[in-house]
Amino acid sequence: MLGAGTYGIVREADGPTGKVAIKVILKKNVKGNEQMVYDELELLQTLQHDHIVRFVDWFESRDKYYIVTELATGGELFDRICEQGRFTEKDASQTIKQVLTAVDYLHNNNVVHRDLKPENLLYLTKEADSDLVLADFGIAKMLDSKDEVLTTMAGSFGYAAPEVMLKKGHGKPVDMWSMGVITYTLLCGYSPFRSENLQDLIEECTAARVVFHDRYWKDVSDDAKDFIMGLLQPKPEDRWTSEEAMKHKWLSGENATDHNLLPEIKAFMAKARLRRGIELVKLTNRIEALKMQEEDPENSDMPTSAPPEIAQPVLAQSEGTPSSDSGSGNITGKQRLTNAVKGAIFREVVLAKVREMKQQEEVRKEVGKQESAAKE
Structure with missing residues (x-):
């Protein structure tokens, strides 16, 4: 997986003439706004410039759109x-x-x-x-x-x-x-x-x-x-x-x-900004991957390196195993997955926020030092 956004993820794939990037958009995420996807497709097909990513192809399945562009590897x-x-x-x-x-x-x-x-x-x-x-x-x-x-x-x-x-x-x-x-x-x-x-x-x-x-x-x-x-x-x-x-x-x-x-x-701030950016990107990637995994567990876009605490409930769902940590026997794997997803997302958000606050404090101290030095 190369990245994630509001409506889907971007994956690397092998095309007929080499590697490409595929933007995968869940139809459920754009329900009622399908024209937005078609507008992007129409626009990409009209653009031809050395400094604009090149459109390759597009197709759709029952529940997803796929937009294929050249892969930028640099x-x-x-x-x-x-x-x-x-x-x-x-x-x-x-x-x-x-x-x-x-x-x-x-x-x-x-x-x-x-x-x-x-x-x-x-x-x-x-x-x-x-x-x-x-x-x-x-x-x-x-x-x-x-x-x-x-x-x-x-x-x-x-x-x-x-x-x-x-x-x-x-x-x-x-x-x-x-x-x-x-x-x-x-x-x-x-x-x-x-x-x-x-x-x-x-x-x-x-x-x-x-x-x-x-x-x-x-x-x-x-x-x-x-x-x-x-x-x-x-x-x-x-x-x-x-x-x-x-x-x-x-x-x-x-x-x-x-x-x-x-x-x-x-x-100066580059390190803090880059660290913060990297953490936010990681958080977004994991959240979007979790959402897509829950939406389509059998044809998942979850990275293969997903941590065990996330992957295990997915496996439980695919086997139809009921939750073992509940007082009742009628809780399905889907419900286990939903709870696991919510828990994983909550943990990621909290950890990211803590790291962000620490980095912001470092940045404020550095800015204060620079402003004091400038006044002197």
């Missing part, structure tokens, strides 16, 4: 960067340029991605010169006209534009805001907006309080900061379009520095 953007021994501002400018060319292509075709974030930026291969591709078009929308306004919630916490969080209606500018957050984070290892709850985050974003802390930004060019500020404009009408951003001189790398960003990235 890893997520930030994982790949942290594996390198060196990552400079020039590298960052060329990385962002690849993503922006994909976004510009989408916008020129009246498509809004609506969920740009590092997790959706994947390297096709493990080769050093691998292309970076944009993936996950589950909530992308093709606009009927260039002025169409979208009103449904979209985006991910920390990357969603102010107009999305305020439910004011949105369009292409939301992708440009996300590009600003990604660029900022790529250059220093932490987000420009660090509030932990929605209301505080909205206030922080609408006030445009973007701070370039000297310790982490003193070796980054003014061009980079100007590029970021052009994207992180609270009002969508003031925000650069993809076409305007593509013309910015920072993307040429001409004035970008050769300063290695990795030490700063690894020394």
